[in-house]
Amino acid sequence: MRTAIFPGSFDPFTIGHLDIVERGLQLFDRVVIGIGRNSMKGETFPLAFRVESLKDYFKSEERVAVDVYDGLTVDFARMHGAKFLLRGVRTVQDFEYEQAMAEANRQLDGIETVLLYARPEHAYISSSLVRELYSYNRDVSRLVPCRLP
Ligand code: ADP
Numbered sequence: 001m002r003t004a005i006f007p008g009s010f011d012p013f014t015i016g017h018l019d020i021v022e023r024g025l026q027l028f029d030r031v032v033i034g035i036g037r038n039s040m041k042g043e044t045f046p047l048a049f050r051v052e053s054l055k056d057y058f059k060s061e062e063r064v065a066v067d068v069y070d071g072l073t074v075d076f077a078r079m080h081g082a083k084f085l086l087r088g089v090r091t092v093q094d095f096e097y098e099q100a101m102a103e104a105n106r107q108l109d110g111i112e113t114v115l116l117y118a119r120p121e122h123a124y125i126s127s128s129l130v131r132e133l134y135s136y137n138r139d140v141s142r143l144v145p146c147r148l149p
Contacts, residue, residue, distance in 0.1 A: 002083075002084065003031075003082040003083075004024055004031050004082060004086040004114065005080060005082045005084070006020060006021055006032065006034065006085075007073045007085060008035070008036065009036060009041055010050055010127065011043050011127050012050065013053075013146060014144055016090075016118055016119075016122040017088070021033065027086075027114065028086070029063065030064075032066075032067055033054060033066045034067055035047065035054075049149060051066055053147075057146050067080070072108070074108050078109065082111075083111060084112050084113070085113045086116070087101075087116075088116055088118050090122075091123070095115075098115055101113070
């Protein structure tokens with residue numbers, strides 16, 4: 001069974017992330033959404049909210065799992081028996097960052113990274129944009145699949 005980890009902060013999970021999961025399911029038998037606990041980045045939406053809302057959203061899709069991790073993504077991948085990381089690319093900046101991470105993860109543990117291009121209509125969507133709009137009480141419901149608190 002081919003399992004891919006889709007790692008990220010998902011603070012919050014957007015329709016851009018959702019599209020990567022759905023397209024990932026065409027390539028892999030199973031996709032584990034790995035919510036990385038990142039002490040450096042801080043969080044806007046509580047971890048418990050992110051986990052529970054995503055579990056609820058994917059409850060009828062048995063090929064998608066949601067889990068939280070600390071530490072290295074490659075260790076989390078090994079724990080799930082996954083040899084692949086799934087990532088999305090929006091911009092040249094994303095690409096350069098992903099290139100460095102992919103090489104590090106491949107050298108560390110032989111984990112391969114599969115990159116999918118963001119759909120053009122999703123390329124402007126980021127968690128930080130959603131957080132910004134949300135902080136000014138703007139309606140972000142079109143940008144996120146799970147209703148925000
Ligand atoms: P990280 O903090 O690891 O970058 P994010 O939660 O911001 O985590 O993003 C997780 C993954 O989803 C990254 O590969 C990112 O490039 C990708 N991604 C983010 N937004 C979009 C989008 N709108 N369309 C496609 N992929 C996206």
